[in-house]
Amino acid sequence: MSSSRETPSLGAALDPRSIAVIGASENPNKIGGRPLLYLSRFGYRGSVHPINPNRAEVQGLKSVPRLADLDASPDLAIIAVPGEAAVAALDECAAVGVKVAVMMASGFGETAGGKAQERRMVERARARGLRIVGPNSQGLANFGSGAVASFSTMFIEAAPADGPVGIVSQSGAMSVVPYGLLRGRGIGVRHAHATGNDADVTVCELAAEVAQDPGLKLLLLYLESIPDPHHLARAAATARERGVAVVALKSGRTPAGQAAALSHTGALANEDRVVDAFLEQHGIWRARDTGDLVAAAELYLKGWRPDGRRFVAISNSGATCVLAADAASQVGMPLEPLGPETQQALRRILPSFAATANPVDITAALLTNSGLFGQILPVIAADACADAFLIGLPVAGAGYDVPAFARDAAAFADGTGKPVVVSAPQPGVAAAFRAQGLPVFESEGAAVRALHQLIAHHELVARAAGRPVPEPAGRPVPEPAGGREGTHRLLNEAESLARLAASGVPVVPHRLCRTAEEAVAALAALGGPVAVKGCSGEVAHKSELGLVHLGLSDAGAVARAFAACRDGLAGAGAAFDGVVVARMARGRRELMVGAHRDPSFGPVVVIGDGGRYVEALPDTRILLPPFGPGEVRAALASLRVAPILAGVRGEPPVALEAFVACACAVGRLMTEPGAGIASLDLNPVLVGTHEAECLALDAVVVLREGAA
Known part of the structure; x- marks a missing residue:
C-alpha cells in the first residue's frame, strides 16, 4: 500500500481524547487487560471504554458489548482479539468512525499467506478514513498524556517518567528495550511506539508525527525496512528545524539479518549501503547495535552544539591519558597542544613531572592536593584550542574530594559551553558527577565514542541542512515474473555511449x-x-x-x-x-560511475575506483540524487584510493573536476522523468592529470519497459 501524499494527522494515535479496548479483560496480565491497567495507572485523562460482550464491567469500568453501543466514537481503538475476530473488529471500527486502530493480533503480513488479507483490510479501512497501526503491534505509549495503549511488561519493570526522548520502532521489543536502558539511567521517555507490520501507518510516518512534539530533544528509531523514505526524510527535516537529534538502528546489515527481517515482519529488506547513504544525507545517525542507540543520549539532551573536533583529555592517570588519546585518534578527533600561555599557567600549578600539553596528566599528586583539579580547570577553560573535553578519573574515593571535583567539572562545562564527558568506573565517583548533570561512562573509550558521535552527528546535520524531502514513491513493487529481461531493454554499447554523451558525459x-x-x-x-x-x-x-x-x-x-x-x-x-x-586513451586512473533505481529510494548513483576488479575489490560510495559537486568531492575523498588520487611519491594529483561533473550529469539523468533509465554502468572512466583527460571508455545502459 502506498501512503497518500498528504496524510491525515496521526494526532489521534498519539493523544486521543477517548480510547476503546476491544477484547478488554479483567486480568491485567492479558493483552486485553494490560492497556486498561496502564491507562488507569499512568494518568490518562480521556475516557476509556472496555468492549466485552460477556461482562458489564471490566477493571472497574463500565463495559459494552460492541463499539456501536457507545454514545460517541472513540478516537482510538485497541483491538486485542485474535484472527478473524480482529478483522471483524477492524471493520466495526471503520463503520462507527474510529480514527485510529491499534491492531495487536498477529498472523497477517508477517506470514506467507497473510499479506493479501492484510492488504484488503487496509483498503477497506482507508476507504472509510480509519488508520491502522499494526497488525502485530505491541502498541503505542505516550507518557506525556498517559495514553498508554500497549501490552508491554516493560512499563511494570521500569516505572515510566515523562521526558524529552521519543522511541518509534517496528519491533515491539525494540520499542521498549531502549526505554528500559534509558529509564535505568534516569532519563525520562515520552514516546515508546511499536508499529508492527506497518501495513498502513509506517514507522517512518509515525516518526514524522512524533518529531513534531515540542517537548522532544532526541528521537530513537528501530527500523527493519524503510518502505516510505519520504516520511522518514520529513521526520528528519522536522527534527533538524526543531534541533532534535535522530538516531536510527537499522537491522538487516547482513544477508542473514535481512532473511530474519523477512520472517519477522514481512518487510522487504533495503540494500544496506543505500540505507547508509539515505540516513547520512538526511542527518540521521546510524547506530550499530542497541547499546549504541542510547550511548550518547545524555550528550544530546545537554543541547551542546560542538564547534569542532579538537579534543582535550584531563586525568590523574597517565594510562587513562594514553587510552583516551588512542580512542580519540581512532575516531578522528585530534589532540592539539594547548596554547603556550595555558601550558605555562598549568606548570605553575602542577608538579614538574605532570604533562601539560594535551593530554593533561595531573598525576597522583591529586591525592595529596585535591585542590589541583579545581585550579587547573579554569585555566584550561580559557584556552581557545579545544572543542570538547574528557575528564578521566579511573581511581578516586577516600582521600579525594570527589564532590568538589564534580562541582568544579560542572562549573567548567557551564563556563565553556562545550561538551564535557567523564569516565569514572567507580560507582560512587560516577554518582557524584551524574548528580551534577554530567554524562558519565565506565571507560574512557566509551566516553570518547559517545563524544565523537555527538560531534560527528552535528556535522552530519549541518551537511543535511536544506536537503529536499523526496516525493512519496509508494511501496516497492516486485518485478513481474521473468525478471529484468522481461521488463527492461539493454542498449548496445554504441547506443549507451550516445545516450550518455547527449546528457553531458564525456565519452571516448x-x-x-x-x-x-x-x-x-x-x-x-x-x-x-x-x-x-x-x-x-x-x-x-x-x-x-x-x-x-x-x-x-x-x-x-x-x-x-x-x-x-x-x-x-x-x-x-x-x-x-x-x-x-x-x-585508445591514456590516463592515470580508472574510476567508475554506476546507477540504478532502488524500489524504495529511487535513483541511486555509485562512484568509486573502477576497472576490471571493481566487484572483487570494491571501493565505492553511494550518492542519492539530487546531489551537487561538493557531495561528489566528499565521496571521492572518503575512498581508500583517495591518497593515490591526491598524488603520492612526487606524482601530480589526478584532475577530478571533470569526473565530478560526469557524476553530477549521471545524477541529473537518473532524475529526469522522461529518461527512462533503469540502470547504467560507466566503467572504466579514465581520468588523468589534466581536466581534459576524463573519458568514459565503456558504457552499459538499461532502459525501463516502454522507454524509448
Whole structure:
C-alpha cells in the first residue's frame, strides 16, 4: 500500500481524547487487560471504554458489548482479539468512525499467506478514513498524556517518567528495550511506539508525527525496512528545524539479518549501503547495535552544539591519558597542544613531572592536593584550542574530594559551553558527577565514542541542512515474473555511449562499424591504436566472451578483430550489431560511475575506483540524487584510493573536476522523468592529470519497459 501524499494527522494515535479496548479483560496480565491497567495507572485523562460482550464491567469500568453501543466514537481503538475476530473488529471500527486502530493480533503480513488479507483490510479501512497501526503491534505509549495503549511488561519493570526522548520502532521489543536502558539511567521517555507490520501507518510516518512534539530533544528509531523514505526524510527535516537529534538502528546489515527481517515482519529488506547513504544525507545517525542507540543520549539532551573536533583529555592517570588519546585518534578527533600561555599557567600549578600539553596528566599528586583539579580547570577553560573535553578519573574515593571535583567539572562545562564527558568506573565517583548533570561512562573509550558521535552527528546535520524531502514513491513493487529481461531493454554499447554523451558525459571518440571495411576506415579516421569491441544489445559484459581487442594499429589486425567479434557473438547466440572502434586513451586512473533505481529510494548513483576488479575489490560510495559537486568531492575523498588520487611519491594529483561533473550529469539523468533509465554502468572512466583527460571508455545502459 502506498501512503497518500498528504496524510491525515496521526494526532489521534498519539493523544486521543477517548480510547476503546476491544477484547478488554479483567486480568491485567492479558493483552486485553494490560492497556486498561496502564491507562488507569499512568494518568490518562480521556475516557476509556472496555468492549466485552460477556461482562458489564471490566477493571472497574463500565463495559459494552460492541463499539456501536457507545454514545460517541472513540478516537482510538485497541483491538486485542485474535484472527478473524480482529478483522471483524477492524471493520466495526471503520463503520462507527474510529480514527485510529491499534491492531495487536498477529498472523497477517508477517506470514506467507497473510499479506493479501492484510492488504484488503487496509483498503477497506482507508476507504472509510480509519488508520491502522499494526497488525502485530505491541502498541503505542505516550507518557506525556498517559495514553498508554500497549501490552508491554516493560512499563511494570521500569516505572515510566515523562521526558524529552521519543522511541518509534517496528519491533515491539525494540520499542521498549531502549526505554528500559534509558529509564535505568534516569532519563525520562515520552514516546515508546511499536508499529508492527506497518501495513498502513509506517514507522517512518509515525516518526514524522512524533518529531513534531515540542517537548522532544532526541528521537530513537528501530527500523527493519524503510518502505516510505519520504516520511522518514520529513521526520528528519522536522527534527533538524526543531534541533532534535535522530538516531536510527537499522537491522538487516547482513544477508542473514535481512532473511530474519523477512520472517519477522514481512518487510522487504533495503540494500544496506543505500540505507547508509539515505540516513547520512538526511542527518540521521546510524547506530550499530542497541547499546549504541542510547550511548550518547545524555550528550544530546545537554543541547551542546560542538564547534569542532579538537579534543582535550584531563586525568590523574597517565594510562587513562594514553587510552583516551588512542580512542580519540581512532575516531578522528585530534589532540592539539594547548596554547603556550595555558601550558605555562598549568606548570605553575602542577608538579614538574605532570604533562601539560594535551593530554593533561595531573598525576597522583591529586591525592595529596585535591585542590589541583579545581585550579587547573579554569585555566584550561580559557584556552581557545579545544572543542570538547574528557575528564578521566579511573581511581578516586577516600582521600579525594570527589564532590568538589564534580562541582568544579560542572562549573567548567557551564563556563565553556562545550561538551564535557567523564569516565569514572567507580560507582560512587560516577554518582557524584551524574548528580551534577554530567554524562558519565565506565571507560574512557566509551566516553570518547559517545563524544565523537555527538560531534560527528552535528556535522552530519549541518551537511543535511536544506536537503529536499523526496516525493512519496509508494511501496516497492516486485518485478513481474521473468525478471529484468522481461521488463527492461539493454542498449548496445554504441547506443549507451550516445545516450550518455547527449546528457553531458564525456565519452571516448568511437564509431559503430557494421562491416570490416568500415572498421578499417574507422582506424584511419580516429588515428593511432584503437580498441575493437563486439556490439550487441544482448550482451552486457564483453570481455568474458573474448569480444574486446585492444591496442590495434594496422588494418589487418582490425579486420581480424572484426571477424572474431562477429563469430564470438554468433557462437554465444547473441545478435550482432557491429563493432565499436574506439580510440585508445591514456590516463592515470580508472574510476567508475554506476546507477540504478532502488524500489524504495529511487535513483541511486555509485562512484568509486573502477576497472576490471571493481566487484572483487570494491571501493565505492553511494550518492542519492539530487546531489551537487561538493557531495561528489566528499565521496571521492572518503575512498581508500583517495591518497593515490591526491598524488603520492612526487606524482601530480589526478584532475577530478571533470569526473565530478560526469557524476553530477549521471545524477541529473537518473532524475529526469522522461529518461527512462533503469540502470547504467560507466566503467572504466579514465581520468588523468589534466581536466581534459576524463573519458568514459565503456558504457552499459538499461532502459525501463516502454522507454524509448
